[in-house]
Amino acid sequence: MRFLSRKIRDKSSLFWMVISLVILLLMPILLAVGLYLKSLPILQEQSFWDLLTESDWKPMQGKFGFLPFITSSLWVTFLSIIIATPVCILTAIYLTQYAKKRVLAIMQPIIDILAGLPSVIYGVWGVLIVVPFISKTVAPFFGLQTSGYTILAGAIVLSIMVIPFILNILIEVFRTIPEELTEASLSVGATKWETIKYVLLKKAFPGIISATGLGVARAFGETIAVLMVVGNVVKVPTSVFDSGYPLPALIANNYGEMLSIPMYDSALMLAALILFGIVLLFNFLSRMAIIRSEKNQ
Protein backbone atom coordinates (compact mmCIF):
# COMPACT_ATOMS: atom_id res chain seq x y z
CA MET A 1 0.00 0.00 0.00
CA ARG A 2 2.55 2.49 1.17
CA PHE A 3 4.70 1.63 -1.77
CA LEU A 4 1.87 2.10 -4.20
CA SER A 5 0.88 5.51 -2.89
CA ARG A 6 4.49 6.63 -3.01
CA LYS A 7 4.68 5.47 -6.55
CA ILE A 8 1.56 7.40 -7.47
CA ARG A 9 2.89 10.52 -5.82
CA ASP A 10 6.11 10.06 -7.71
CA LYS A 11 4.24 9.81 -10.99
CA SER A 12 1.98 12.77 -10.28
CA SER A 13 4.82 15.07 -9.33
CA LEU A 14 6.53 14.14 -12.55
CA PHE A 15 3.32 15.01 -14.37
CA TRP A 16 3.26 18.51 -12.83
CA MET A 17 6.88 19.07 -13.66
CA VAL A 18 6.27 18.27 -17.28
CA ILE A 19 3.19 20.50 -17.38
CA SER A 20 5.16 23.41 -15.89
CA LEU A 21 7.89 22.89 -18.42
CA VAL A 22 5.43 22.85 -21.30
CA ILE A 23 3.78 26.06 -20.07
CA LEU A 24 7.19 27.65 -19.75
CA LEU A 25 8.10 26.67 -23.28
CA LEU A 26 4.74 27.73 -24.67
CA MET A 27 4.76 31.19 -23.08
CA PRO A 28 7.12 32.93 -25.49
CA ILE A 29 5.45 31.26 -28.45
CA LEU A 30 2.00 32.30 -27.29
CA LEU A 31 3.31 35.80 -26.68
CA ALA A 32 4.78 36.07 -30.14
CA VAL A 33 1.69 34.65 -31.81
CA GLY A 34 -0.60 36.96 -29.84
CA LEU A 35 1.45 40.03 -30.74
CA TYR A 36 1.61 38.96 -34.34
CA LEU A 37 -2.16 38.49 -34.64
CA LYS A 38 -2.75 41.87 -33.04
CA SER A 39 -0.35 43.60 -35.39
CA LEU A 40 -1.74 41.88 -38.49
CA PRO A 41 -4.13 44.76 -39.39
CA ILE A 42 -1.30 47.26 -39.83
CA LEU A 43 0.95 44.73 -41.51
CA GLN A 44 -1.75 44.01 -44.08
CA GLU A 45 -2.12 47.66 -44.87
CA GLN A 46 1.51 48.80 -44.97
CA SER A 47 4.72 47.05 -45.83
CA PHE A 48 6.78 45.90 -42.88
CA TRP A 49 9.95 47.28 -44.37
CA ASP A 50 8.42 50.73 -44.77
CA LEU A 51 7.20 50.69 -41.20
CA LEU A 52 10.71 49.88 -40.02
CA THR A 53 12.49 52.47 -42.12
CA GLU A 54 10.06 55.40 -42.16
CA SER A 55 10.61 58.12 -39.60
CA ASP A 56 7.24 59.84 -39.85
CA TRP A 57 5.06 59.15 -36.85
CA LYS A 58 1.65 60.76 -37.36
CA PRO A 59 -0.99 58.34 -36.14
CA MET A 60 -3.81 60.77 -37.02
CA GLN A 61 -2.74 60.64 -40.65
CA GLY A 62 -2.13 56.94 -40.51
CA LYS A 63 1.65 57.35 -40.71
CA PHE A 64 3.54 54.93 -38.53
CA GLY A 65 7.29 55.10 -39.00
CA PHE A 66 9.12 53.18 -36.32
CA LEU A 67 12.63 54.29 -37.18
CA PRO A 68 12.89 57.01 -34.47
CA PHE A 69 11.91 54.53 -31.79
CA ILE A 70 14.13 51.74 -33.00
CA THR A 71 17.16 54.01 -33.35
CA SER A 72 16.52 55.60 -29.95
CA SER A 73 16.39 52.19 -28.36
CA LEU A 74 19.58 51.09 -30.07
CA TRP A 75 21.44 54.27 -29.12
CA VAL A 76 20.43 54.13 -25.48
CA THR A 77 21.11 50.43 -25.18
CA PHE A 78 24.50 50.33 -26.84
CA LEU A 79 25.73 53.45 -25.16
CA SER A 80 24.74 52.05 -21.78
CA ILE A 81 26.44 48.73 -22.47
CA ILE A 82 29.58 50.49 -23.66
CA ILE A 83 29.67 52.34 -20.35
CA ALA A 84 28.69 49.37 -18.18
CA THR A 85 30.76 46.50 -19.56
CA PRO A 86 34.29 47.86 -18.97
CA VAL A 87 33.29 49.04 -15.49
CA CYS A 88 31.93 45.58 -14.70
CA ILE A 89 34.95 43.74 -16.07
CA LEU A 90 37.39 45.85 -14.08
CA THR A 91 35.32 45.62 -10.91
CA ALA A 92 34.89 41.87 -11.25
CA ILE A 93 38.63 41.43 -11.76
CA TYR A 94 39.41 43.59 -8.77
CA LEU A 95 36.92 41.84 -6.51
CA THR A 96 37.92 38.32 -7.48
CA GLN A 97 41.66 38.69 -8.04
CA TYR A 98 42.90 41.51 -5.83
CA ALA A 99 40.46 42.22 -3.02
CA LYS A 100 40.32 40.19 0.17
CA LYS A 101 37.61 37.58 0.31
CA ARG A 102 35.87 39.66 2.93
CA VAL A 103 35.46 42.61 0.58
CA LEU A 104 33.75 40.39 -1.95
CA ALA A 105 31.53 38.96 0.77
CA ILE A 106 30.50 42.48 1.74
CA MET A 107 30.04 43.65 -1.83
CA GLN A 108 27.86 40.80 -2.99
CA PRO A 109 24.72 41.59 -0.99
CA ILE A 110 25.15 45.26 -1.91
CA ILE A 111 25.24 44.35 -5.58
CA ASP A 112 22.17 42.17 -5.10
CA ILE A 113 20.31 45.05 -3.48
CA LEU A 114 21.26 47.37 -6.35
CA ALA A 115 20.08 44.78 -8.85
CA GLY A 116 16.77 44.46 -7.05
CA LEU A 117 15.93 48.16 -6.69
CA PRO A 118 12.74 49.14 -8.56
CA SER A 119 13.63 50.89 -11.77
CA VAL A 120 11.52 53.91 -10.94
CA ILE A 121 14.09 54.75 -8.25
CA TYR A 122 16.81 54.84 -10.86
CA GLY A 123 14.51 57.03 -12.95
CA VAL A 124 14.03 59.53 -10.14
CA TRP A 125 17.76 59.55 -9.50
CA GLY A 126 18.27 60.21 -13.19
CA VAL A 127 15.86 63.16 -13.17
CA LEU A 128 17.34 64.65 -10.01
CA ILE A 129 21.05 64.13 -10.73
CA VAL A 130 21.88 63.01 -14.25
CA VAL A 131 19.60 65.30 -16.23
CA PRO A 132 20.72 68.53 -14.51
CA PHE A 133 24.33 67.36 -14.64
CA ILE A 134 24.09 66.97 -18.41
CA SER A 135 22.29 70.26 -19.02
CA LYS A 136 24.48 72.30 -16.65
CA THR A 137 27.89 70.67 -16.98
CA VAL A 138 28.38 68.14 -19.75
CA ALA A 139 26.57 69.85 -22.61
CA PRO A 140 28.03 73.34 -21.92
CA PHE A 141 31.47 71.73 -21.87
CA PHE A 142 30.89 70.74 -25.48
CA GLY A 143 29.37 74.14 -26.22
CA LEU A 144 25.84 72.74 -26.51
CA GLN A 145 22.52 73.60 -24.99
CA THR A 146 20.02 70.94 -23.92
CA SER A 147 17.37 70.40 -21.32
CA GLY A 148 19.37 67.39 -20.19
CA TYR A 149 16.61 64.97 -21.16
CA THR A 150 18.76 63.18 -23.68
CA ILE A 151 19.92 59.85 -25.04
CA LEU A 152 23.01 60.30 -22.87
CA ALA A 153 20.92 60.65 -19.73
CA GLY A 154 18.99 57.50 -20.65
CA ALA A 155 22.22 55.62 -21.31
CA ILE A 156 23.81 56.68 -18.02
CA VAL A 157 20.76 55.71 -16.00
CA LEU A 158 20.49 52.43 -17.87
CA SER A 159 24.17 51.65 -17.42
CA ILE A 160 23.87 52.15 -13.67
CA MET A 161 20.88 49.81 -13.73
CA VAL A 162 22.55 47.03 -15.68
CA ILE A 163 25.91 47.24 -13.88
CA PRO A 164 24.85 45.17 -10.84
CA PHE A 165 23.20 42.70 -13.16
CA ILE A 166 26.22 42.19 -15.41
CA LEU A 167 28.63 42.42 -12.49
CA ASN A 168 26.92 39.58 -10.65
CA ILE A 169 27.39 37.27 -13.61
CA LEU A 170 30.98 38.36 -14.21
CA ILE A 171 31.97 37.79 -10.58
CA GLU A 172 30.63 34.28 -10.93
CA VAL A 173 32.50 33.84 -14.22
CA PHE A 174 35.84 34.91 -12.75
CA ARG A 175 35.31 33.03 -9.54
CA THR A 176 34.76 29.73 -11.29
CA ILE A 177 38.04 29.93 -13.20
CA PRO A 178 40.23 27.36 -11.46
CA GLU A 179 43.01 28.75 -9.28
CA GLU A 180 45.38 26.30 -10.93
CA LEU A 181 45.15 28.19 -14.20
CA THR A 182 46.49 31.28 -12.47
CA GLU A 183 49.18 29.18 -10.82
CA ALA A 184 50.14 27.64 -14.15
CA SER A 185 50.60 31.05 -15.69
CA LEU A 186 52.47 32.51 -12.72
CA SER A 187 54.78 29.54 -12.51
CA VAL A 188 56.17 30.09 -16.00
CA GLY A 189 57.12 33.59 -14.92
CA ALA A 190 54.09 35.68 -15.84
CA THR A 191 53.17 38.61 -13.64
CA LYS A 192 49.73 38.84 -12.14
CA TRP A 193 48.62 41.40 -14.69
CA GLU A 194 49.94 39.32 -17.61
CA THR A 195 48.05 36.38 -16.20
CA ILE A 196 44.84 38.38 -16.08
CA LYS A 197 45.34 39.80 -19.54
CA TYR A 198 46.40 36.69 -21.42
CA VAL A 199 44.77 33.88 -19.47
CA LEU A 200 41.89 34.91 -17.24
CA LEU A 201 40.26 37.35 -19.65
CA LYS A 202 40.58 34.80 -22.41
CA LYS A 203 39.08 32.09 -20.27
CA ALA A 204 36.31 34.44 -19.16
CA PHE A 205 35.54 35.65 -22.67
CA PRO A 206 32.48 33.46 -23.34
CA GLY A 207 31.13 34.45 -19.94
CA ILE A 208 31.77 38.12 -20.66
CA ILE A 209 29.85 37.86 -23.92
CA SER A 210 26.98 36.09 -22.28
CA ALA A 211 26.82 38.63 -19.45
CA THR A 212 26.91 41.48 -21.95
CA GLY A 213 24.25 39.83 -24.09
CA LEU A 214 21.95 39.44 -21.12
CA GLY A 215 22.71 43.04 -20.19
CA VAL A 216 21.74 44.19 -23.69
CA ALA A 217 18.48 42.26 -23.59
CA ARG A 218 17.68 43.75 -20.23
CA ALA A 219 18.65 47.29 -21.18
CA PHE A 220 16.70 47.09 -24.40
CA GLY A 221 13.48 46.28 -22.63
CA GLU A 222 13.89 48.62 -19.67
CA THR A 223 11.01 51.08 -19.70
CA ILE A 224 10.24 53.37 -16.81
CA ALA A 225 13.68 54.63 -15.83
CA VAL A 226 14.60 55.43 -19.41
CA LEU A 227 11.25 56.97 -20.22
CA MET A 228 11.72 59.42 -17.36
CA VAL A 229 14.99 60.87 -18.66
CA VAL A 230 15.23 60.56 -22.47
CA GLY A 231 12.81 63.35 -23.32
CA ASN A 232 10.40 61.29 -25.42
CA VAL A 233 10.68 63.31 -28.59
CA VAL A 234 9.84 61.51 -31.81
CA LYS A 235 12.92 62.12 -33.93
CA VAL A 236 15.76 59.99 -35.18
CA PRO A 237 18.56 60.99 -32.79
CA THR A 238 21.82 62.05 -34.40
CA SER A 239 23.87 62.71 -31.30
CA VAL A 240 23.89 61.63 -27.68
CA PHE A 241 22.69 65.12 -26.75
CA ASP A 242 19.46 64.66 -28.72
CA SER A 243 16.30 63.54 -27.07
CA GLY A 244 14.99 60.16 -27.99
CA TYR A 245 11.95 57.96 -27.70
CA PRO A 246 12.73 54.28 -27.19
CA LEU A 247 10.29 51.51 -28.11
CA PRO A 248 9.27 50.48 -24.60
CA ALA A 249 8.53 54.11 -23.75
CA LEU A 250 6.33 54.40 -26.84
CA ILE A 251 4.25 51.45 -25.76
CA ALA A 252 4.05 52.42 -22.10
CA ASN A 253 3.19 56.05 -22.77
CA ASN A 254 0.48 55.44 -25.33
CA TYR A 255 -1.14 52.12 -24.87
CA GLY A 256 -4.70 52.48 -23.68
CA GLU A 257 -5.03 56.04 -24.91
CA MET A 258 -6.39 57.32 -28.18
CA LEU A 259 -7.23 53.84 -29.26
CA SER A 260 -10.04 55.27 -31.34
CA ILE A 261 -7.45 56.28 -33.92
CA PRO A 262 -7.51 53.56 -36.56
CA MET A 263 -4.51 51.25 -36.60
CA TYR A 264 -3.00 52.90 -33.51
CA ASP A 265 -3.63 49.87 -31.37
CA SER A 266 -2.20 47.61 -34.01
CA ALA A 267 0.87 49.83 -34.44
CA LEU A 268 1.66 49.67 -30.73
CA MET A 269 1.36 45.88 -30.83
CA LEU A 270 3.75 45.85 -33.72
CA ALA A 271 6.13 47.95 -31.62
CA ALA A 272 5.96 45.28 -28.95
CA LEU A 273 6.56 42.59 -31.55
CA ILE A 274 9.61 44.45 -32.89
CA LEU A 275 10.93 44.81 -29.35
CA PHE A 276 10.41 41.11 -28.80
CA GLY A 277 12.11 40.25 -32.09
CA ILE A 278 15.15 42.43 -31.43
CA VAL A 279 15.67 41.03 -27.93
CA LEU A 280 15.36 37.54 -29.36
CA LEU A 281 17.88 38.37 -32.05
CA PHE A 282 20.40 39.65 -29.50
CA ASN A 283 19.97 36.57 -27.42
CA PHE A 284 20.56 34.41 -30.43
CA LEU A 285 23.62 36.36 -31.53
CA SER A 286 25.24 36.30 -28.12
CA ARG A 287 24.58 32.59 -27.84
CA MET A 288 26.30 32.06 -31.18
CA ALA A 289 29.23 34.15 -30.05
CA ILE A 290 29.52 32.14 -26.84
CA ILE A 291 29.53 28.84 -28.67
CA ARG A 292 32.14 30.07 -31.12
CA SER A 293 34.48 31.40 -28.48
CA GLU A 294 34.11 28.31 -26.31
CA LYS A 295 35.12 26.19 -29.25
CA ASN A 296 38.33 28.14 -29.62
CA GLN A 297 39.55 27.67 -26.09
Added chain:
Amino acid sequence: MKSKIDIKNLNLFIGKQQILKNVNVQIPENKITIILGPSGCGKTTLLKSLNRLTDLYEDVKVSGEIIIDNEDILHSNQDVTAIRKKMGLLAQRPYPLPMSIFKNVAYGIRISDSENKKTIPQRVEYHLKQVNLWDEVKDRLHSPASRLSIGQQQRLCLARGLAVDPEIILADEPTSALDPISSQAIEQKFIELKEQYTVVMVTHILRQARRIADYVIFMYLGEVVECGTAEEFFSNPKEERTKAYLKGAFN
Protein backbone atom coordinates in the same frame (compact mmCIF):
# COMPACT_ATOMS: atom_id res chain seq x y z
CA MET B 1 75.36 14.43 -2.91
CA LYS B 2 74.95 18.06 -3.78
CA SER B 3 71.83 19.74 -2.51
CA LYS B 4 69.82 22.02 -4.81
CA ILE B 5 67.24 23.29 -2.38
CA ASP B 6 68.00 23.81 1.28
CA ILE B 7 64.97 24.38 3.49
CA LYS B 8 65.74 25.71 6.96
CA ASN B 9 63.29 26.18 9.83
CA LEU B 10 60.39 26.73 7.50
CA ASN B 11 57.18 27.61 9.30
CA LEU B 12 53.99 28.53 7.52
CA PHE B 13 50.78 29.80 9.03
CA ILE B 14 47.48 30.42 7.33
CA GLY B 15 45.57 32.64 9.72
CA LYS B 16 46.15 31.05 13.10
CA GLN B 17 46.56 27.54 11.74
CA GLN B 18 50.11 26.29 11.44
CA ILE B 19 50.42 24.32 8.23
CA LEU B 20 54.16 23.69 8.12
CA LYS B 21 56.07 23.12 11.35
CA ASN B 22 59.75 23.75 11.42
CA VAL B 23 60.62 21.98 8.20
CA ASN B 24 64.31 21.28 7.68
CA VAL B 25 65.23 19.31 4.58
CA GLN B 26 67.68 19.32 1.75
CA ILE B 27 66.63 18.37 -1.74
CA PRO B 28 69.44 16.82 -3.78
CA GLU B 29 70.34 18.05 -7.24
CA ASN B 30 69.56 15.90 -10.28
CA LYS B 31 67.58 13.41 -8.27
CA ILE B 32 63.93 12.61 -7.88
CA THR B 33 62.72 13.61 -4.44
CA ILE B 34 59.34 12.26 -3.45
CA ILE B 35 57.19 13.87 -0.78
CA LEU B 36 54.95 11.34 0.91
CA GLY B 37 52.34 11.69 3.60
CA PRO B 38 48.67 11.35 4.41
CA SER B 39 46.11 13.76 3.05
CA GLY B 40 46.19 17.26 4.52
CA CYS B 41 49.68 16.98 5.97
CA GLY B 42 51.01 19.94 3.99
CA LYS B 43 52.68 18.35 0.96
CA THR B 44 51.10 20.72 -1.53
CA THR B 45 51.81 23.68 0.72
CA LEU B 46 55.47 22.73 1.00
CA LEU B 47 55.73 22.30 -2.76
CA LYS B 48 54.04 25.63 -3.45
CA SER B 49 56.20 27.49 -0.99
CA LEU B 50 59.19 26.48 -3.11
CA ASN B 51 58.05 28.71 -5.96
CA ARG B 52 56.23 31.18 -3.75
CA LEU B 53 52.76 30.31 -4.99
CA THR B 54 51.86 30.41 -1.32
CA ASP B 55 51.99 34.20 -1.72
CA LEU B 56 48.54 33.88 -3.24
CA TYR B 57 46.98 32.61 -0.02
CA GLU B 58 45.21 35.12 2.10
CA ASP B 59 46.59 35.75 5.60
CA VAL B 60 49.71 33.67 5.04
CA LYS B 61 52.81 34.08 7.18
CA VAL B 62 56.05 32.36 6.30
CA SER B 63 59.28 32.29 8.25
CA GLY B 64 62.54 30.46 7.77
CA GLU B 65 64.71 30.10 4.71
CA ILE B 66 64.49 28.34 1.38
CA ILE B 67 67.89 28.52 -0.22
CA ILE B 68 68.21 27.81 -3.91
CA ASP B 69 71.57 28.47 -5.57
CA ASN B 70 72.86 30.36 -2.54
CA GLU B 71 69.88 32.63 -2.45
CA ASP B 72 67.10 32.70 0.12
CA ILE B 73 64.08 32.96 -2.14
CA LEU B 74 61.79 33.92 0.71
CA HIS B 75 63.75 37.04 1.50
CA SER B 76 65.32 37.75 -1.83
CA ASN B 77 64.99 41.08 -3.53
CA GLN B 78 64.99 39.25 -6.82
CA ASP B 79 61.80 39.51 -8.83
CA VAL B 80 59.39 36.73 -7.85
CA THR B 81 58.73 35.95 -11.53
CA ALA B 82 62.42 35.14 -11.97
CA ILE B 83 62.29 32.79 -9.00
CA ARG B 84 59.22 31.04 -10.35
CA LYS B 85 60.74 30.65 -13.79
CA LYS B 86 63.43 28.49 -12.27
CA MET B 87 60.78 25.90 -11.50
CA GLY B 88 58.35 24.16 -13.77
CA LEU B 89 55.09 23.25 -12.05
CA LEU B 90 52.94 20.27 -12.84
CA ALA B 91 49.59 20.16 -11.08
CA GLN B 92 47.33 17.34 -10.00
CA ARG B 93 45.23 17.70 -13.09
CA PRO B 94 46.38 19.26 -16.34
CA TYR B 95 45.30 22.87 -16.74
CA PRO B 96 46.11 23.89 -20.30
CA LEU B 97 45.87 27.63 -20.85
CA PRO B 98 42.85 28.68 -22.96
CA MET B 99 44.80 28.85 -26.21
CA SER B 100 46.29 26.63 -28.88
CA ILE B 101 48.76 23.81 -28.26
CA PHE B 102 51.53 25.88 -29.80
CA LYS B 103 50.72 28.97 -27.76
CA ASN B 104 50.60 26.99 -24.55
CA VAL B 105 54.24 26.04 -24.93
CA ALA B 106 55.22 29.42 -26.36
CA TYR B 107 53.43 31.33 -23.60
CA GLY B 108 56.25 31.39 -21.07
CA ILE B 109 58.89 32.07 -23.72
CA ARG B 110 56.92 34.96 -25.16
CA ILE B 111 56.42 36.52 -21.76
CA SER B 112 59.94 36.24 -20.47
CA ASP B 113 62.14 36.32 -23.52
CA SER B 114 60.73 38.76 -26.00
CA GLU B 115 63.97 39.21 -27.96
CA ASN B 116 64.20 35.75 -29.46
CA LYS B 117 60.83 35.69 -31.22
CA LYS B 118 62.29 33.93 -34.25
CA THR B 119 63.40 30.85 -32.37
CA ILE B 120 60.03 30.23 -30.74
CA PRO B 121 58.80 27.60 -33.25
CA GLN B 122 62.02 25.63 -32.85
CA ARG B 123 61.86 25.80 -29.09
CA VAL B 124 58.21 24.73 -29.06
CA GLU B 125 59.07 21.78 -31.27
CA TYR B 126 62.04 20.87 -29.11
CA HIS B 127 60.03 20.84 -25.88
CA LEU B 128 57.09 18.99 -27.39
CA LYS B 129 59.58 16.35 -28.53
CA GLN B 130 61.12 16.34 -25.10
CA VAL B 131 57.81 15.16 -23.61
CA ASN B 132 57.09 12.77 -26.53
CA LEU B 133 54.08 14.76 -27.67
CA TRP B 134 55.36 16.14 -30.95
CA ASP B 135 54.34 13.26 -33.18
CA GLU B 136 50.83 13.28 -31.79
CA VAL B 137 50.21 16.99 -32.22
CA LYS B 138 52.44 18.23 -35.01
CA ASP B 139 49.53 18.39 -37.46
CA ARG B 140 47.25 20.34 -35.15
CA LEU B 141 49.52 22.71 -33.32
CA HIS B 142 47.05 25.52 -33.70
CA SER B 143 43.97 23.79 -32.44
CA PRO B 144 42.85 24.44 -28.85
CA ALA B 145 44.83 22.56 -26.21
CA SER B 146 41.65 21.59 -24.40
CA ARG B 147 40.84 19.11 -27.16
CA LEU B 148 43.78 16.88 -26.25
CA SER B 149 43.25 13.85 -24.06
CA ILE B 150 44.00 14.26 -20.37
CA GLY B 151 47.26 12.38 -20.65
CA GLN B 152 48.33 14.49 -23.62
CA GLN B 153 47.34 17.62 -21.75
CA GLN B 154 49.52 16.66 -18.81
CA ARG B 155 52.50 16.16 -21.10
CA LEU B 156 51.70 19.50 -22.72
CA CYS B 157 51.71 21.15 -19.30
CA LEU B 158 55.10 19.58 -18.64
CA ALA B 159 56.38 20.95 -21.96
CA ARG B 160 54.97 24.37 -21.06
CA GLY B 161 56.93 24.30 -17.80
CA LEU B 162 60.14 23.06 -19.45
CA ALA B 163 59.95 25.73 -22.15
CA VAL B 164 61.18 28.48 -19.84
CA ASP B 165 64.33 26.47 -19.06
CA PRO B 166 63.78 25.77 -15.38
CA GLU B 167 66.28 23.94 -13.20
CA ILE B 168 63.72 22.31 -10.98
CA ILE B 169 60.48 20.48 -11.71
CA LEU B 170 57.76 20.61 -9.07
CA ALA B 171 55.01 18.07 -9.50
CA ASP B 172 51.95 17.66 -7.30
CA GLU B 173 50.47 14.19 -7.80
CA PRO B 174 50.98 14.64 -11.53
CA THR B 175 49.57 11.26 -12.44
CA SER B 176 46.50 11.16 -10.23
CA ALA B 177 44.13 12.05 -13.07
CA LEU B 178 45.83 9.85 -15.63
CA ASP B 179 45.33 6.32 -16.89
CA PRO B 180 48.07 3.77 -16.14
CA ILE B 181 49.78 4.15 -19.51
CA SER B 182 49.90 7.95 -19.37
CA SER B 183 51.08 7.73 -15.76
CA GLN B 184 53.88 5.48 -16.79
CA ALA B 185 54.84 7.87 -19.56
CA ILE B 186 55.15 10.70 -17.04
CA GLU B 187 57.15 8.55 -14.60
CA GLN B 188 59.47 7.46 -17.37
CA LYS B 189 59.88 11.06 -18.43
CA PHE B 190 60.83 12.10 -14.92
CA ILE B 191 63.52 9.44 -14.79
CA GLU B 192 64.97 10.82 -18.01
CA LEU B 193 64.57 14.42 -16.92
CA LYS B 194 66.53 14.04 -13.72
CA GLU B 195 69.73 14.05 -15.76
CA GLN B 196 69.13 17.73 -16.38
CA TYR B 197 66.68 18.78 -13.70
CA THR B 198 66.01 18.42 -10.03
CA VAL B 199 62.61 16.79 -9.61
CA VAL B 200 60.41 17.23 -6.55
CA MET B 201 57.20 15.27 -6.66
CA VAL B 202 54.29 14.72 -4.33
CA THR B 203 52.51 11.42 -4.56
CA HIS B 204 50.02 9.27 -2.73
CA ILE B 205 51.00 6.14 -4.53
CA LEU B 206 53.59 4.21 -2.56
CA ARG B 207 54.38 1.92 -5.44
CA GLN B 208 55.07 4.89 -7.65
CA ALA B 209 57.39 6.28 -5.01
CA ARG B 210 59.23 2.96 -4.81
CA ARG B 211 59.61 2.89 -8.57
CA ILE B 212 61.14 6.30 -9.12
CA ALA B 213 62.29 7.87 -5.86
CA ASP B 214 65.93 8.59 -5.15
CA TYR B 215 65.16 10.49 -2.03
CA VAL B 216 62.04 10.54 0.15
CA ILE B 217 60.52 13.11 2.50
CA PHE B 218 57.77 11.79 4.74
CA MET B 219 55.42 14.34 6.27
CA TYR B 220 52.81 14.03 8.93
CA LEU B 221 50.59 16.86 10.23
CA GLY B 222 52.84 19.58 8.88
CA GLU B 223 56.09 18.10 10.13
CA VAL B 224 58.81 16.25 8.33
CA VAL B 225 58.95 12.95 10.18
CA GLU B 226 61.69 11.29 8.25
CA CYS B 227 63.74 11.91 5.17
CA GLY B 228 66.52 10.06 3.46
CA THR B 229 67.50 8.05 0.45
CA ALA B 230 64.78 5.88 -1.02
CA GLU B 231 66.66 2.70 -0.28
CA GLU B 232 67.10 3.56 3.36
CA PHE B 233 63.58 4.90 3.71
CA PHE B 234 61.79 1.89 2.30
CA SER B 235 63.98 -0.90 3.60
CA ASN B 236 64.88 0.51 6.95
CA PRO B 237 62.48 3.19 8.20
CA LYS B 238 63.41 4.57 11.58
CA GLU B 239 60.31 6.27 12.87
CA GLU B 240 57.24 4.45 14.10
CA ARG B 241 54.94 6.73 12.07
CA THR B 242 56.87 5.94 8.92
CA LYS B 243 56.56 2.24 9.52
CA ALA B 244 52.84 2.60 10.12
CA TYR B 245 52.46 4.65 6.94
CA LEU B 246 54.38 2.15 4.87
CA LYS B 247 52.08 -0.58 6.17
CA GLY B 248 49.14 1.49 4.99
CA ALA B 249 47.86 2.58 8.38
CA PHE B 250 47.05 6.14 7.31
CA ASN B 251 45.42 5.42 4.00
